[in-house]
Amino acid sequence: xxxSPQQESRILPEAFIFRPHGPGPGPDPIYMEYVLDKxxxxxxxxxxxxxxxxxxxxxxxxxxxxxxxxxIVAGEGG
Amino acid sequence: xxxIGYQDQGNLGMGYLGSMLRQHGRTVEMTEVRExxxxxxxxxxxxxxxxxxxxxxxxxxxxxxxxxARELRRVGVTSHFTIGGHDPSLCHDEVLAQFPELDSVALFxxxxxxxxxxDRLAAGEDWQQVPGLAYMRDGKVMVSDARALAHDLDSLPFxxxxxxxxxxxxxxxxxLLASRGCARRCSFCSIHTFYRTAPGKVVRVRRPGKVVExxxxxxxxxxxxxxxxxxxxxxxWGRAGRKWVDELADRLHETGLAERxxxxxxxxxxxxxxxxFAKLRDxxxxxxxxxxxxxxxxxxxxxxxxxxxxxxxxxxxxxxAIGIWFSYGFMLFDPSSTFASVRANIGFLRQIVGDxxxxxxxxxxxxxxxxxxxxxxxxxxxxRGNVRHPDYxxxxxxxxxxxxxxxxxxxxxxxxxxxxxxINWAWDEFEIVNRLVPGxxxxxxxxxxxxxLTAASNEEVFQLIEESSFxxxxxDYYALDVASVRDSCExxxxxxxxxxxxxxxxxxxxxxxxxxxxxxxxxVMAPQVH
Numbered sequence: 001x002x003x004s005p006q007q008e009s010r011i012l013p014e015a016f017i018f019r020p021h022g023p024g025p026g027p028d029p030i031y032m033e034y035v036l037d038k039x040x041x042x043x044x045x046x047x048x049x050x051x052x053x054x055x056x057x058x059x060x061x062x063x064x065x066x067x068x069x070x071x072i073v074a075g076e077g078g
Numbered sequence: 079x080x081x082i083g084y085q086d087q088g089n090l091g092m093g094y095l096g097s098m099l100r101q102h103g104r105t106v107e108m109t110e111v112r113e114x115x116x117x118x119x120x121x122x123x124x125x126x127x128x129x130x131x132x133x134x135x136x137x138x139x140x141x142x143x144x145x146x147a148r149e150l151r152r153v154g155v156t157s158h159f160t161i162g163g164h165d166p167s168l169c170h171d172e173v174l175a176q177f178p179e180l181d182s183v184a185l186f187x188x189x190x191x192x193x194x195x196x197d198r199l200a201a202g203e204d205w206q207q208v209p210g211l212a213y214m215r216d217g218k219v220m221v222s223d224a225r226a227l228a229h230d231l232d233s234l235p236f237x238x239x240x241x242x243x244x245x246x247x248x249x250x251x252x253x254l255l256a257s258r259g260c261a262r263r264c265s266f267c268s269i270h271t272f273y274r275t276a277p278g279k280v281v282r283v284r285r286p287g288k289v290v291e292x293x294x295x296x297x298x299x300x301x302x303x304x305x306x307x308x309x310x311x312x313x314x315w316g317r318a319g320r321k322w323v324d325e326l327a328d329r330l331h332e333t334g335l336a337e338r339x340x341x342x343x344x345x346x347x348x349x350x351x352x353x354x355f356a357k358l359r360d361x362x363x364x365x366x367x368x369x370x371x372x373x374x375x376x377x378x379x380x381x382x383x384x385x386x387x388x389x390x391x392x393x394x395x396x397x398x399a400i401g402i403w404f405s406y407g408f409m410l411f412d413p414s415s416t417f418a419s420v421r422a423n424i425g426f427l428r429q430i431v432g433d434x435x436x437x438x439x440x441x442x443x444x445x446x447x448x449x450x451x452x453x454x455x456x457x458x459x460x461x462r463g464n465v466r467h468p469d470y471x472x473x474x475x476x477x478x479x480x481x482x483x484x485x486x487x488x489x490x491x492x493x494x495x496x497x498x499x500x501i502n503w504a505w506d507e508f509e510i511v512n513r514l515v516p517g518x519x520x521x522x523x524x525x526x527x528x529x530x531l532t533a534a535s536n537e538e539v540f541q542l543i544e545e546s547s548f549x550x551x552x553x554d555y556y557a558l559d560v561a562s563v564r565d566s567c568e569x570x571x572x573x574x575x576x577x578x579x580x581x582x583x584x585x586x587x588x589x590x591x592x593x594x595x596x597x598x599x600x601x602v603m604a605p606q607v608h
Contacts, residue, residue: 012583013586016582018503018507020500
């Protein structure tokens with residue numbers, strides 16, 4: 001019976017065992033979408049990046065949110 | 079002096095800092111931050127280095143670095159703590175506020191700043207006068223005089239590399255730089271902000287002869303067979319770039335490196351020309367990474383790529399035609415995304431990798447600190463999340479909902495452990511051994527089988543996205559769940575392992591011989607100061 005892929009891995013010398021994880025030559029580490037999912041939740045600070053620094057911005061955001069909510073409620077897809 | 083940071087693929091930033099300090103007579107220890115606070119603190123507790131320097135690129139890992147600093151202070155390390163890197167340079171006030179254990183931030187390129195800082199601390203002089211630093215004084219952020227970027231890269235010693243190189247199928251590989259800086263202004267990238275904020279010339283290129291000298295040294299003394307150029311944009315631009323790479327190729331042939339080693343670059347697709355790249359292929363170029371990013375013109379505009387879809391397609395066609403392996407960055411989702419653009423992007427990916435030449439990889443653009451697109455999203459009121467977990471809303475709530483449900487499902491292909499990543503590892507291995515050890519048993523058959531498997535895997539994820547996006551757009555909440563694709567990915571994984579292991583089993587003697595051939599053994603910690 002032919003060996004399974006796992007058995008073949010054990011037969012291969014150490015240098016040639018398939019280890020597809022970790023940095024390789026191909027990817028560029030700038031893409032963090034999935035990497036960030038591994039950042040521990042307690043490390044994710046409460047600092048909001050979307051800081052509303054003036055009251056005008058607060059009112060604008062509230063008005064925009066309300067309009068968006070109205071569209072969604074009206075079945076217009078938001 | 080102790081430098082702490084990530085050491086993946088070698089950390090060239092730390093390497094250059096280390097070599098400069100050593101050139102100035104300082105002892106340098108490089109430490110991997112993932113060793114953890116307790117272990118690092120246990121080692122440094124009695125040592126009291128003059129300076130502990132943290133090397134941070136992404137802001138997301140700031141808390142991890144801070145835990146180390148806090149533990150060091152707790153066990154009585156009173157050294158000067160400084161930090162450098164992209165995020166600390168661009169957001170030094172936030173970093174100083176969130177990281178009170180720090181004494182200073184070394185802004186932008188830190189080689190000369192760090193040497194100056196260490197000298198002044200050693201002499202008991204006022205370190206706050208060192209140009210290129212930010213620090214807190216009486217609760218206020220202070221910034222010393224600006225320090226210009228290193229003008230002449232050839233005046234810097236080669237990076238300090240006190241470690242065994244990582245290997246892929248037994249062949250050691252090392253990172254290096256031919257240039258620093260990027261002349262472009264992609265909206266999602268902070269690199270150009272980093273280089274333009276500091277005074278001095280943005281793009282600087284080493285002389286080809288010095289680059290080849292470093293490659294030769296790395297080959298002889300570290301056994302390197304693969305070189306990964308980490309330049310943001312390899313210096314290929316214009317007539318000067320053409321002359322530069324011509325000289326590089328000539329030197330690689332003269333030294334014999336072209337026949338013994340291979341190398342990877344990252345560049346823009348517009349520079350990929352058949353004659354030039356055929357010449358570079360003959361000089362050892364085996365892999366070209368391109369930040370393609372989008373398959374639709376509107377996406378390229380929003381990302382400010384200053385490229386067209388056709389230019390990207392042409393580059394891929396050229397690389398395939400002349401036999402150079404390619405990899406790419408691609409953002410299936412960006413702030414301009416619509417259901418239609420997502421499907422158009424899939425159509426583009428089908429054009430470039432539908433033949434199984436590469437496993438489909440893609441992600442969603444994230445708004446990093448210091449990027450123009452983050453500022454734009456903030457103006458539009460679409461920026462979400464927090465500093466360490468940045469996010470944004472798409473233009474419609476439906477697309478937000480779709481993305482949230484799609485992400486874990488396609489993650490089975492494209493996340494760190496996804497099947498596309500594994501397939502591309504197999505391709506990396508194959509392209510490397512095929513170039514370094516020509517004539518391996520069954521290479522043609524393995525390539526064809528791997529391409530067929532890759533094409534099938536790609537098509538499955540393409541169809542999943544196309545069908546589900548249509549359904550969501552029409553309000554039909556198509557069932558998207560991870561369990562439904564897991565079995566399929568496992569079948570692909572098992573087939574991949576079977577193909578790959580059979581090929582390597584058939585070639586163990588030839589590969590073993592090739593790994594040990596032509597390598598001039600030498601001390602790993604050879605003299606690094608030039």
